[in-house]
Amino acid sequence: MLKETxxxxxxxxxxxRDKERTSAIRSLLSAILAEETSGARHELSDEDVLKVVAREIKKRRESAQLYADNGRPELAEAELVDVPFFEAYQPQQLSDAELTTLLDEVVAQEVEGEPTMKDMGNVMKAANAKAAGRVDGKRLSEAVRARLA
Incomplete structure (x- = not known):
């Protein structure tokens, strides 16, 4: 199980005595524990743990971007220190070619006739399920928009 790993x-x-790695993993375990105790669920599945990992990576990157935009590069760097440690627990991310192939398959299955932006919801839902955490939501959304435009 991923949480045990x-x-x-x-x-x-x-x-x-790796302080950076220890701190990063502690914060990740804290986020997992918070997720477990926040709802009716007790034990998170590996899929749920992967969602927590992805959310923590996204939080760190967004905070770093805000700091960088406000002229605080030292704080931006501090936010990004944990990201490589978190990424080690994610599945291998899809390459651009693999993402294009996945979208072509999903569009062929989900869309009848010529694909339009009206089909974005269905395509996103199916592509997200098929990608199973191997692609960032923002990157997937941009790829779907480009494919349907």
């Missing part, structure tokens, strides 16, 4: 990695990082 993350816990084992925390122990390894602590033993190696």
């Amino acid at each position: 993350i816990r084992a990695d925390l122990k390894t990082a602590m033993k190696a």
Whole structure:
């Protein structure tokens, strides 16, 4: 289970006295625990843990962008320190060619006739399910818009 792998990695990082990695993994485990205790669910599935990892990466990148836009590059760098450690738990991301192939398959299945922007909702839903966390939502949305335009 992914959560157990993350816990084992925390122990390894602590033993190696790797402060950055330890801090990053602790914050990730904290986010996972918060997700588990926030709702009626108790134990998160691997898929749910991957969603938490993706959300934490997105948070860090958005914060870093805000800091950079406001002339605080040192704070932006601090936000991005955890991202490589989090990305290690994500599945291999799709290349541009693989994403194009996936969208072609989804459009062929979901759209009858000529694809238009009206089909975006259905295509996004199917593509998101088929990609299964291997592509960022923003990147997927931009690719779908380009494909349907």
